[in-house]
Amino acid sequence: MGAAALIKLLQPPVIAAPLGHDVLLPCELQASQDVKITNTPVLYWTAAGDRTLEVDRNSSNYSHVLKKVQWSDSGPYQCKMSIKTSSEESFRLKGTNTTLVIYDTMTFNPSSHNHFLLRCEINVSEDLGFALSVLKDGSLLQGVDSDHGPAVSGAVTLSQTVSLTGGQKYECLLLLRGDLVTSSTFYTKPTAPGGGGESQWSSSVMERVEQIQEPWILYGSLLLVPIVVLLALLTAILMC
Missing domain, CATH: 2.60.40.10 (Immunoglobulins)
Structure with missing residues (x-):
């Protein structure tokens, strides 16, 4: 040999x-x-x-x-x-x-057209071994839409869209021939009882609370007017 x-x-x-x-x-x-x-x-x-x-x-x-x-x-x-x-x-x-x-940076956010859909998207070089998977609380979700189309020269765009429902943790995984390459996580708020629930995700729902100051000085002035009038009447009666 x-x-x-x-x-x-x-x-x-x-x-x-x-x-x-x-x-x-x-x-x-x-x-x-x-x-x-x-x-x-x-x-x-x-x-x-x-x-x-x-x-x-x-x-x-x-x-x-x-x-x-x-x-x-x-x-x-x-x-x-x-x-x-x-x-x-x-x-x-x-x-x-x-x-x-x-592979490029992954985006994982509610769809700009429908906030009840969660979309994961990433550009990758052309290789049939790449695949996207979306999990909800560790369970694989069935996508409502997926795409494998051209992006820029030498790259393609992979995308997966799933329904955004009650839950707390969504994960998008980029896999290469079954091995994890990169991932992104999206968290939602716990759904409040009786709250009607499916729209309670923290990254897309923002509550604005404004505190209005009560006009206590105005209220006090209005209360003093009848007291002053009453005192004037009593003074006039006593002088008579």
Whole structure:
């Protein structure tokens, strides 16, 4: 068995990263104890279309950091390495490929057209593995509307709309092939007994209470008028 068969470059199959953030693309070199590497491995990273990335080719850390990722950065990445062993001449290894997917900030609020509907929406890079789920107090809700349409170049919009009813905690989950990527939580007020209930959510119902000051000075003046008149009449009677 050749040395090449005893050395592997391992990469995670998929990585999700928030839009505009840095992301680490891992690459792990695994070699059997029987293999002796006689050079400092020369590292290459390629993106979709076999585009070579600028990396430190003599680094002992085989991972690569992408800065402030944008939608155009989504896609497959592969680490490659030129290696020389004591038993063979130089050869190149290829990693197992990592697919980078990107997601934007999630919004989770009552619909602007109907406050009895709760809408979750997020832009993601084009990957069929993405899915939205909405929970109410831990139970999965059936959506009344969902969408999977284009947003901007290289991204699509996922949305899920559910009925907003009595309850205290709603959660929207962005899943990637069944794993949680990001989530948002929406809380409602407890429904008061006899309050008619379904519209009592704290983020969309605001109560305004105004306190009106009573005109006590005016009331006092009005009460003094008949007293003054009565005293004047009594004085006139006594003088007569």
